[in-house]
Amino acid sequence: MSRKEIQEQRMKDYFIQATKEILKGEGIQALSVRSIAEKAGYSFATLYNYFKDVKELIFLCVKDFQQECQEYVEDKTKDTERGEKKIIATAISYAEYFVQYPSVFEIFFIEKLPNSAENARISELIFSFLEKLCQEEFQYCIDQKSFTAEEVKEIVKELNCLITGVLLLYLNRNYPSDYGDFAKNLKLQVEKTMKK
Template identity: 45%
Template sequence: MKNKEIQEKRMKGYFIQATKEILKGEGLKAISVRNIADQAGYSYATLYNYFKDINDLVFLCVNDFQEECELFVSDLTNNEPKGITKLKASILAYIKYFVEYPGIFELFYITRGGDFGNKPQIISVISNSLDNACKKDWECCLKHKLIPEADTEKLKAQLRYSIIGLLSLYLNRLTPATYSEFIDRATMLIDSVLGIKPDIRDHLSKNDASTIQNSLISVTIKK
């Protein structure tokens, strides 16, 4: 029965779409079985014919949001000069995506969705979320030897963890209290992890896409 599969996929799509809209709009706190079903135009119990529980449904949105996030990042950093500067811009854009959609941050890093053991694919997407959003930039930096290959994994890990922490404190604990202060700290954090000196060149480089800049090698922790 091919029709059945098509219809089932369509139905799932309706619920997933509804869930995504609520998550991006009112956020995770507004997620409920009845809310989602309303938005999808069905009764709340119908949902259980297609998903085993509400977590199952909610976490299916992760893939779509990761795609959207990567688009968001590349859109926001298109004009940046390649190299460390663009890597830094991508990380900042990644941060801004989750500030714009706090519900998606909760979904990715906060909410405990019960039995994760069965969904290694989703866990993998989440764990590699930042790395994938900056994939091209890392490759570029490696290719041009702007970052020692031996350090990349350490740096990626440091960035992955510290940016989750930074966002957690800001979104969950209002620390720091203002957005501009938050962006300042984010910038400082990225700079200090990547070993970028606060420099006037940082402000000029946006309009200077000719050369690849800021080699990291000279300022990295030595082996």
Template identity: 30%
Template sequence: MEKLDKKDIQKIRMMEYFITATVKIMEDEGIQNVTIRKVADIAGYNSATIYNYFQEISHLIFFAAMTFLKKYYDALPKYIKSAANPLEKYILIWECFCKFSFDEPETYHAIFIANLGIQAEDFQDYYTIFPKDIIDIPEELMPMVLESNLSKRGRIALERSVKEGYIKAENAEEINEMATLVWTGMLTLFLNNRRNYTKEQVVRETMKYIRQIVLNVNYFDFRS
């Protein structure tokens, strides 16, 4: 990380105040109850000051939601340790992601689905403020962790399976895009109470479809 000047340090400090205040509201009242006024009151600044550092409320909620990913990242290395090959690791990465995302669907929706009107580099911006959140991430997972686009994250996770011949390169995009769409659709349905699933059921159903995608695309391709 490049050395920061005093202006950058001050900006990061101010953003941290507002992010921490937003996280408190999310934990105490829920993400749907976050308002600029509440954040400003907790942080001890006026509402107008927040807009010097965040474009809008969804931008601030996005940064605050990022703090909740740490639980997933802390669990991930151990979760995928049992994988016998890269393709199994890809599936386990999805399974771990599903378990944490369906436990906090509003938060993961804010990070990976909601329309923010901001650029992908915001993941990098967040980890400039909170570098300790990823300090224990294995180097092999870091490119995925730093990518904000969910489809690109999955494609990165699938790359080693391509290199080692577990799937064909021409199948990788199709497998990953379908897996991403399954998760996005299931999370949206679950979040909006369009399916009568428990958290355990929705994880199980989502992973059933993702496994079928991975296995069936390869199977039918190699038969052709």
């Protein structure tokens, strides 16, 4: 990276960092071009010298949040025995992360992405993320002959859709209204999906 590129990336990181902090703290309803710039210590207009619009900035946070989520999941599941149990624990921890940071769920699944080749890649990053988290463990299951590769493909898709829906209904429609019920339901359904 040239001197210039380093400096430019540093500027971008200030804005990205500010965006992440607001999303994890005050939440997405507090996020605006002006609030981001203020937290970064610049004018809102400066932001436009580094990003084409605020959506670009927002979606640049996805990778960082995924990294953080992955670390959360790995820590939560590190003592779980390998195989099916670990996959279940991974899926549940993945969901827990979004309950803890609802605004991250919004960015990942709700915030609109204008159609473009770049955004298609971001989209893919998002919807293949759970698969990525479980990949190693599913491979282990295939090696152990507890699942075929074909079965795994279907299960991953189903887990992904299921958990996304469970989260959306809980976070946006308060269903179930109690967190305990949500967690119980999540566990039950994830286990069921693994059993089929």
